[in-house]
Amino acid sequence: MAYLARLGAPVRGFLEFLGDQAHLVLRTLRHALLLTMGQLAVVAHQTKLQVRFTALDALWLVACTALLLGAVTLIQAFSQLSGLGAENYIGVLMVLIILRELGPLLTAVLVIGRSATAIAAELGAMQLNGEVDALAVHGVNPYQYLLLPRWLGVLISVFVLVVFFDGLALAGGFLVAKFKYGVTFGFYMDSVRQTLSNRDFLATLLKIVLFAGVITFHACHFGLRIQRSQTEIPQAVTKTVVSALVAVFALDGLIAALFYF
Numbered sequence: 001m002a003y004l005a006r007l008g009a010p011v012r013g014f015l016e017f018l019g020d021q022a023h024l025v026l027r028t029l030r031h032a033l034l035l036t037m038g039q040l041a042v043v044a045h046q047t048k049l050q051v052r053f054t055a056l057d058a059l060w061l062v063a064c065t066a067l068l069l070g071a072v073t074l075i076q077a078f079s080q081l082s083g084l085g086a087e088n089y090i091g092v093l094m095v096l097i098i099l100r101e102l103g104p105l106l107t108a109v110l111v112i113g114r115s116a117t118a119i120a121a122e123l124g125a126m127q128l129n130g131e132v133d134a135l136a137v138h139g140v141n142p143y144q145y146l147l148l149p150r151w152l153g154v155l156i157s158v159f160v161l162v163v164f165f166d167g168l169a170l171a172g173g174f175l176v177a178k179f180k181y182g183v184t185f186g187f188y189m190d191s192v193r194q195t196l197s198n199r200d201f202l203a204t205l206l207k208i209v210l211f212a213g214v215i216t217f218h219a220c221h222f223g224l225r226i227q228r229s230q231t232e233i234p235q236a237v238t239k240t241v242v243s244a245l246v247a248v249f250a251l252d253g254l255i256a257a258l259f260y261f
Contacts, residue, residue, distance in 0.1 A: 017221070024217050028151060031143040043149050050153025054115040055160050062110060066165040069106070070172030073097050078180055090183065091191025094173050095200065099192075100260075101252070103166040104204055108211040108248045111158055112241055116219040119150055120240040123223030124233045132224070147220055155212035162208055203259040210251050218244040 035043060077093050123146065126132050135142050170192065177183040222236040222243070 020221055021217050024147065024220055025213065028143050028147045031141055032148050035144060039144060043144060043152075046145065046149030047152045047156070050115075050150050051156050051160075053118070054111060054154055055157035058110060058114055058157075058161065059164065061114075062107065062161050062165050063168050065106060065110065066103075066168035067172035069102060070094070070098060070169035070174075071176045073169075074173045074176040074180075078176070090173070090177055090188060091193070091195040094170060094192055095195040098169045098173070099166050099196065100200055100203065101256070103169060104162050104207040104211065105248070105252055107158060107161045107165050108207075108215065109245065111154065111161065111211075112215055112244045112248070115154060115157070116215045116240050116244050117237045119216065119219035120223040120236050121233050123220060124226035124236050127224055127226050128230065128233075147216075150220065151213065151216045154216045155209065158212045158215070159208050162204065199259055203255055207252065207255055210255075211248055214247045214251065215244050218247065 073093065074090065077089070123132075126146075132142055132146070135145060174183070174185065174188050177188055178185075219240045222240045226232040226236055
């Protein structure tokens with residue numbers, strides 16, 4: 001029985017984690033529907049602050065990563081496909097590698113590294129200082145004031161950053177294609193447009209919504225579970241990063257299988 005208990009403990013812990021995530025999501029959605037006009041202004045202000053930190057402050061990092069990734073992708077492709085008409089596969093390569101997979105995935109990784117860690121640490125500190133309980137005592141709903149703005153802010157930010165990332169990755173790829181093969185901008189964009197489909201847009205949109213939810217509620221879960229001391233904050237941050245990364249990669253694989261298998 002002890003052996004079976006040890007085997008079942010991880011499963012039980014995982015199911016409890018999923019239950020807590022579902023609880024956070026449902027409670028946040030429920031309280032979002034109960035917002036008054038005055039509360040909407042507060043939520044909008046907090047959401048703007050989250051967007052500023054998650055999206056605007058990360059633009060340079062995302063820009064550099066996207067340009068380098070787009071350029072390196074075609075450099076490697078041209079080095080492997082030289083003499084085989086690599087310029088004819090530019091659109092296919094950029095859509096398959098960047099737009100379908102690496103754009104949303106790397107954007108989510110960057111947001112986890114910058115924003116999920118900050119959310120977990122901030123909520124953990126608020127929990128330790130009694131600020132979450134103080135909000136409830138003063139009639140401020142924590143779900144409306146703490147969770148909802150962060151969820152909306154991360155959702156908007158991930159959408160903006162994915163679009164920004166994909167655009168600059170395409171720009172980086174075009175620079176390589178132009179200087180390597182003299183490819184014109186019109187030919188380059190036509191090649192990309194011919195490969196893109198409505199299925200790609202739907203898959204990317206689904207990834208954005210799910211990734212944003214995973215990032216936000218993983219961070220909130222581990223941040224709000226802190227109870228005893230400041231030493232729990234770095235532990236919560238580490239758990240947030242590991243758990244969110246695993247969830248994002250798992251969701252990416254499931255969506256790829258759903259849309260392209």
